[in-house]
Structure formats: C-alpha cells, structure tokens
Amino acid sequence: xxxxxxxxxxxxxxxxxxxxxxxxxxxxxxxxxxxxxxxxxxxxxxxxxxxxxxxxxxxxxxxxxxxxxxxxxxxxxxxxxxxxxxxxxxxxxxxxxxxxxxxxxxxxxxxxxxxxxxxxxxxxxxxxxxxxxxxxxxxxxxxxxxxxxxxxxxxx
Amino acid sequence: xxxxxxxxxxxxxxxxxxxxxxxxxxxxxxxxxxxxxxxxxxxxxxxxxxxxxxxxxxxxxxxxxxxxxxxxxxxxxxxxxxxxxxxxxxxxxxxxxxxxxxxxxxxxxxxxxxxxxxxxxxxxxxxxxxxxxxxxxxxxxxxxxxxxxxxxxxxx
Amino acid sequence: xxxxxxxxxxxxxxxxxxxxxxxxxxxxxxxxxxxxxxxxxxxxxxxxxxxxxxxxxxxxxxxxxxxxxxxxxxxxxxxxxxxxxxxxxxxxxxxxxxxxxxxxxxxxxxxxxxxxxxxxxxxxxxxxxxxxxxxxxxxxxxxxxxxxxxxxxxxx
Amino acid sequence: xxxxxxxxxxxxxxxxxxxxxxxxxxxxxxxxxxxxxxxxxxxxxxxxxxxxxxxxxxxxxxxxxxxxxxxxxxxxxxxxxxxxxxxxxxxxxxxxxxxxxxxxxxxxxxxxxxxxxxxxxxxxxxxxxxxxxxxxxxxxxxxxxxxxxxxxxxxx
Numbered sequence: 001x002x003x004x005x006x007x008x009x010x011x012x013x014x015x016x017x018x019x020x021x022x023x024x025x026x027x028x029x030x031x032x033x034x035x036x037x038x039x040x041x042x043x044x045x046x047x048x049x050x051x052x053x054x055x056x057x058x059x060x061x062x063x064x065x066x067x068x069x070x071x072x073x074x075x076x077x078x079x080x081x082x083x084x085x086x087x088x089x090x091x092x093x094x095x096x097x098x099x100x101x102x103x104x105x106x107x108x109x110x111x112x113x114x115x116x117x118x119x120x121x122x123x124x125x126x127x128x129x130x131x132x133x134x135x136x137x138x139x140x141x142x143x144x145x146x147x148x149x150x151x152x153x154x155x156x
Numbered sequence: 157x158x159x160x161x162x163x164x165x166x167x168x169x170x171x172x173x174x175x176x177x178x179x180x181x182x183x184x185x186x187x188x189x190x191x192x193x194x195x196x197x198x199x200x201x202x203x204x205x206x207x208x209x210x211x212x213x214x215x216x217x218x219x220x221x222x223x224x225x226x227x228x229x230x231x232x233x234x235x236x237x238x239x240x241x242x243x244x245x246x247x248x249x250x251x252x253x254x255x256x257x258x259x260x261x262x263x264x265x266x267x268x269x270x271x272x273x274x275x276x277x278x279x280x281x282x283x284x285x286x287x288x289x290x291x292x293x294x295x296x297x298x299x300x301x302x303x304x305x306x307x308x309x310x311x312x
Numbered sequence: 313x314x315x316x317x318x319x320x321x322x323x324x325x326x327x328x329x330x331x332x333x334x335x336x337x338x339x340x341x342x343x344x345x346x347x348x349x350x351x352x353x354x355x356x357x358x359x360x361x362x363x364x365x366x367x368x369x370x371x372x373x374x375x376x377x378x379x380x381x382x383x384x385x386x387x388x389x390x391x392x393x394x395x396x397x398x399x400x401x402x403x404x405x406x407x408x409x410x411x412x413x414x415x416x417x418x419x420x421x422x423x424x425x426x427x428x429x430x431x432x433x434x435x436x437x438x439x440x441x442x443x444x445x446x447x448x449x450x451x452x453x454x455x456x457x458x459x460x461x462x463x464x465x466x467x468x
Numbered sequence: 469x470x471x472x473x474x475x476x477x478x479x480x481x482x483x484x485x486x487x488x489x490x491x492x493x494x495x496x497x498x499x500x501x502x503x504x505x506x507x508x509x510x511x512x513x514x515x516x517x518x519x520x521x522x523x524x525x526x527x528x529x530x531x532x533x534x535x536x537x538x539x540x541x542x543x544x545x546x547x548x549x550x551x552x553x554x555x556x557x558x559x560x561x562x563x564x565x566x567x568x569x570x571x572x573x574x575x576x577x578x579x580x581x582x583x584x585x586x587x588x589x590x591x592x593x594x595x596x597x598x599x600x601x602x603x604x605x606x607x608x609x610x611x612x613x614x615x616x617x618x619x620x621x622x623x624x
Contacts, residue, residue: 017205020213049173055235056219057176060212078242079211080421081393081442083551085237085579085598087572104555104591108420109392109444111553111594126571126579128596130393130442130553132421236577237549237598239395241423241442243416260399260435264576265548265600267397267438279416282423284440286397286549286598288577329517332525361485367547368531369488372524391523393553398546 001148004032007072011036013139014071021064024057028068034102034112036068042094053090055125061098062114062127069100069112070129073145076136077110082129088122095119100129108133157304160188163228167192169295170227177220180213184224190258190268192224198250209246211281217254218270218283225256225268226285229301232292233266238285244278251275264289313460316344319384323348325451326383333376336369340380346414346424348380354406365402367437373410374426374439381412381424382441385457388448389422394441400434407431420445469616472500475540479504481607482539489532492525496536502570502580504536510562521558523593529566530582530595537568537580538597541613544604545578550597556590563587568597576601 011031015021021038024046029037038061046057063082070077090096100114114127137144167187171177177194180202185193194217202213219238226233246252256270270283293300323343327333333350336358341349350373358369375394382389402408412426426439449456479499483489489506492514497505506529514525531550538545558564568582582595605612 014204018210019201019205020203020210023201045175045179047176048170049175054174054176054216054219055238056212056216059215059219059238060210063210063212063215081239081241081423082211082215083237083239083395083596085572085596086235087574087579103594104553106555111393111555123572126596128551128553128594237579239440239551241416241440243418243423259438260397262399267399267549282415282440284395284397284438326516330522331513331517332515332522335513357487357491359488360482361487366486366488366528366531367550368524368528371527371531371550372522375522375524375527391554393551394523394527395549395551397549 003145003148006145006148007031007033010072010074010139010142011068013142014068024060026061026064031068031072033072034069034105036065036100038065038068038098040096042090042092042096044092047092051092053092053094055086058086058090058096058116058125059084059127061096062116062125063129065098065100065114066112066127066129069102070110070131071138074138074142075133075144076138077131077133080130080132082127084125084127086125088124090118090124096124159301159304162301162304163187163189166228166230166295166298167224169298170224180216182217182220187224187228189228190225190261192221192256194221194224194254196252198246198248198252200248203248207248209248209250211242214242214246214252214272214281215240215283217252218272218281219285221254221256221270222268222283222285225258226266226287227294230294230298231289231300232294233287233289236286236288238283240281240283242281244280246274246280252280315457315460318457318460319343319345322384322386322451322454323380325454326380336372338373338376343380343384345384346381346417348377348412350377350380350410352408354402354404354408356404359404363404365404365406367398370398370402370408370428370437371396371439373408374428374437375441377410377412377426378424378439378441381414382422382443383450386450386454387445387456388450389443389445392442392444394439396437396439398437400436402430402436408436471613471616474613474616475499475501478540478542478607478610479536481610482536492528494529494532499536499540501540502537502573504533504568506533506536506566508564510558510560510564512560515560519560521560521562523554526554526558526564526584526593527552527595529564530584530593531597533566533568533582534580534595534597537570538578538599539606542606542610543601543612544606545599545601548598548600550595552593552595554593556592558586558592564592
C-alpha cells in the first residue's frame with residue numbers, strides 16, 4: 001500500500017472520530033506522510049466583538065493540522081507542547097488554511113511546523129508543535145505503518 | 157476608584173463583546189489587576205472520539221484568561237506569541253479552571269502565566285503568553301487605568 | 313538515604329563532568345528533588361559591546377539549572393524544547409541567580425520552570441523546559457532514585 | 469546603496485562590538501536583509517562530560533544568528549522571547565552552521581526562524597525568535613535603512 005494513501009486513510013478515520021474539529025467546520029483537504037492541510041471558515045461565534053477571530057480558534061485549527069500530520073503512522077501521537085506566534089488578524093468570513101509539515105521525528109518524539117494563512121496567502125500565525133508517540137492505535141481497523149513497510153509486499 | 161474593581165469592570169465589558177468566549181461557555185470568576193480566573197465545562201463538541209478535550213479548546217480557555225489579565229488597564233493588549241504544555245487530559249464533563257497571572261510588564265510588552273486545572277486540582281496545562289500593548293481602547297466608555305491613577309483622588 | 317541529599321549528590325557528579333557549566337563560572341548553590349539553584353557572574357566575554365549580557369549566556373545558565381533539576385533521579389533526562397522570555401538586561405559584573413522547579417513529571421516527560429534574577433531580585437528571564445527521560449545513567453557510581461525508594465531501608 | 473550590502477555592513481559593525489559571539493568563535497558567513505548565516509566550532513569547553521555540546525551554546529549560536537538577521541535595518545532590535553527544540557546532539561569538533569530567516573515583520577515586532585545544522589546537514593536544533601524594535605541605533609556611524617530607501621537615489 002502506498003504510504004501517502006495510508007496516511008490519508010488514518011486521517012479520515014481520526015476525523016470521523018473528532019467531534020471538535022467537525023464542530024468547528026474544519027475540512028481535511030490533503031494528508032500524506034508527515035503533512036496535513038486543513039481549512040476552517042471563521043464564524044461569528046469564533047470572533048470577539050471586533051469581528052476578529054479569537055486566537056484560540058486559530059490555535060485549534062493549527063493544532064488539528066499538527067495532529068493529522070503526526071498521527072499518520074497510526075500510532076497515537078500527542079502534543080507535548082506547542083508554540084504559536086500571531087502575525088495578522090483573521091476576520092469573520094475568512095477561510096483559513098493550515099498546513100502542517102514534519103520537521104523532525106526520531107524515536108518517540110517529533111517536531112512539526114504549521115502555518116495558518118488567509119486564502120489570499122496572508123500569514124495569520126506560525127505554530128510549532130512537539131509530539132510524543134504512545135503505544136496506542138489511532139484507527140483500530142488499520143495496522144501500524146511500520147507493519148506495512150516491514151511486511152513482505154506483493155509483487156505487482 | 158479601586159484599580160482591582162476597575163480591572164473587573166474592563167473585563168466585564170470585554171466579555172460582553174466576546175462571542176467566542178461566550179459560545180464556549182466560559183465564565184469570568186474573578187478579575188483584578190494582572191489576574192483573571194475563568195471556568196469552562198468540557199462539552200461533547202469540544203472532544204475527540206475518546207471523550208478527551210481537544211487541546212485547542214484548552215488553549216482557547218488559557219488564551220482568554222491571558223487576555224482578561226493583560227487588558228485590565230483598558231489599553232488593547234494582544235497576544236504576540238504563546239507557549240502551552242499539556243500535562244494531563246481533560247474529559248467531557250470536567251469543569252476546567254484557568255488562572256492567569258502577570259509575571260512581568262514593562263513599556264508595551266508583558267508576560268503572563270496561565271495554569272489550567274480540573275476542579276480536583278489536577279494540572280491540565282501550563283501556558284505562557286507574551287503580550288503587546290497597542291494604542292486602542294478596550295471599553296470605549298471607560299478611561300485608561302493610568303488616567304485614573306494620575307487624576308487627583310477624592311479625599312476619604 | 314534522604315532523596316534530597318541523593319539529588320544533590322547526582323548534581324555534584326554531573327557538575328564535575330560538565331566543562332561547559334564550569335567554564336562559564338556557574339556554581340551549584342542548592343539542589344534537591346526537582347529543584348536547583350545556580351549562580352553565574354556575568355563576565356566581559358559574555359557581553360556585547362554595550363556591556364549587556366548576551367541572551368545566549370542567560371539561556372545557558374537557565375538550561376543548566378533545568379538540567380540539574382530534571383536529572384535528580386540519576387536517569388539521563390534531556391531537553392526536548394525550551395522557551396525563554398527576556399524581561400530585563402543583565403550587565404557585566406552582575407551575579408545571576410537561576411532557580412529551577414519541577415512543574416510536572418509523568419512517565420518519561422516533564423516540565424520545569426526557571427527564573428533568572430539579578431542579586432537584587434530583578435527578574436532577568438523566565439524559562440520553561442520540556443524534558444524527556446532516557447534509559448541512561450547520569451552518574452555511573454550511583455543507583456537510580458527509584459531503586460533507592462523501593463529497596464528495603466536499613467533501620468536506624 | 470544596495471540594501472543587502474547595507475545589512476552586511478550593519479552586521480559587521482555589530483559583530484565588532486560583540487565580545488560574546490567572538491569569544492565563542494562564531495563567524496559571520498553571510499548577512500543580507502532578514503537573513504544571517506553563522507558558524508561555530510564546538511570546543512571542549514562547550515561540552516559536557518560526554519563530549520556533547522551544551523544546549524546553551526547551541527542556543528547562543530542560534531540567538532546570535534537571530535540578532536544579526538533582525539537588526540539589519542540598524543534599529544536596535546531585541547529578543548522578547550525564543551523557543552528552541554533540540555533534534556540531535558552536536559559533538560566536540562563539529563562545525564555548526566546556523567541560518568536565520570525572517571518569517572514576518574510588522575511595526576515593531578518580528579518573527580524569525582533559525583536552523584542549526586552540522587556540516588553534514590544533520591539538523592541539531594530549530595529555533596524561533598520574537599523580536600521587538602526599539603528607537604536605538606545599532607551602528608552609530610550608519611543611517612537607518614528606511615532613511616536610505618526614502619532618500620532620493622542617484623541615477624545609475
């Protein structure tokens with residue numbers, strides 16, 4: 001099985017089981033190994049009185065992108081710590097696009113960078129997450145990625 | 157006017173104008189100079205499939221507490237960057253308590269620490285925020301705190 | 313054996329084997345379980361041209377304090393990630409005092425807060441470190457702390 | 469004047485006035501607008517007993533690169549807060565290469581990313597710095613960059 005397709009399948013299983021990301025209207029646009037792209041439309045109930053999106057909702061979008069990017073092996077991987085810098089406001093009605101990429105992964109720990117942008121490309125926030133991989137399984141009906149790659153592969 | 161009472165009044169004005177914090181069910185328990193305590197009950201739509209609160213919602217609560225603690229002078233003060241470490245999960249039904257305290261404030265920048273705990277005291281997250289004070293006013297109908305303190309005070 | 317005395321003994325062994333902390337003139341003032349206090353005098357070769365201590369040397373002092381506080385069990389514990397906020401300058405000749413405290417420790421990960429102050433108490437920096445415990449031993453001639461506590465203790 | 473050449477000139481003036489970076493053997497390889505590349509050889513007095521470079525010295529190299537990248541306009545720009553993640557050890561004798569890039573700059577605040585690598589490309593650390601621009605001048609004998617760009621330019 002193609003590992004990028006596998007990563008996308010894990011993400012779909014995670015998303016189906018994630019009321020928080022669904023309730024905020026997040027959509028999975030693309031997931032592959034160590035990478036995720038999500039969108040979220042800023043709603044009125046995500047804003048403060050000046051129609052500026054609450055920083056917490058921007059963080060939540062980035063954190064979800066981080067989660068989809070770091071759980072792709074189907075081993076439950078949690079956020080230990082995250083850092084976010086806010087660079088521009090987002091407004092009600094804006095479609096935000098979060099892109100998460102793996103910077104580093106070794107043993108049980110990893111580091112991921114996420115950018116959040118408005119549709120026009122304006123950088124809204126940069127996020128960096130430190131992850132920790134546990135022994136649990138994300139999607140029970142799927143194997144771990146390392147079982148796939150070490151298993152003998154059928155010839156085409 | 158007592159400055160702690162003034163801080164609480166600013167916070168009340170901010171809260172009334174903050175649909176995001178209201179929509180998440182946050183309640184202002186106490187605000188005084190450089191300090192805020194808020195609560196939020198973890199709802200089902202804040203959780204992932206394992207009934208564990210999404211880290212983003214924990215961040216959002218901490219970020220709101222930070223905002224109430226750093227805007228008390230009625231000068232609009234924004235988050236430049238925030239760091240959060242997750243130490244224990246929160247579950248659907250838990251009442252989370254966030255407490256924000258000012259560590260440092262000089263010129264236009266400041267630093268605030270927030271803890272998020274379950275009602276039983278378990279530490280769920282620690283958050284540190286770096287703030288930047290702009291020239292805007294939080295609550296239009298109130299003065300700036302420094303105007304209060306430099307104004308002649310009525311004798312008792 | 314008293315665990316605080318054990319922690320101090322581990323720290324002494326670490327320090328004897330740490331040319332970097334020695335070369336910067338750091339001194340171990342106090343170490344106990346999850347706590348360390350160190351000092352460092354700002355030298356001319358730690359400063360920039362305005363006789364202000366380089367932020368890197370302030371970080372290094374804080375990072376050493378973090379290391380002494382998180383390795384006390386004699387299990388090699390490394391820094392995964394650290395965050396520092398600079399709140400006031402330090403000048404050549406200042407004696408800096410770093411105090412590290414454990415905020416949280418569970419399984420293989422932990423979180424520590426460090427403050428760096430001038431002798432007069434002025435806060436120079438606040439530091440937060442996320443640690444990860446490996447299987448190695450800090451001081452070969454000492455046991456692990458958990459071996460001490462689970463071993464039968466001699467009667468006094 | 470070419471702004472990249474101007475940035476390099478500011479950096480040279482800063483470096484000549486920076487005993488800390490010099491004492492650690494840092495060398496300025498390249499500076500242009502919002503970018504700096506520096507090297508540092510890990511010496512025995514930068515290491516702990518296992519011949520592993522102290523994380524503080526890796527931070528100091530990254531912090532210097534950040535400083536050269538964010539002061540290029542000749543306006544004194546200081547670190548408000550920095551975050552570093554350690555991804556691999558550096559050993560005595562390693563030549564470390566730090567590269568700093570501007571992610572964002574608006575008004576008085578900015579955000580910079582720094583990578584630290586071994587000569588073979590191995591990622592040793594990732595660093596993110598939040599900066600604040602003051603009213604001071606870095607190199608007294610040079611103008612501010614915005615004076616250059618708003619002044620009428622000679623025709624070629």
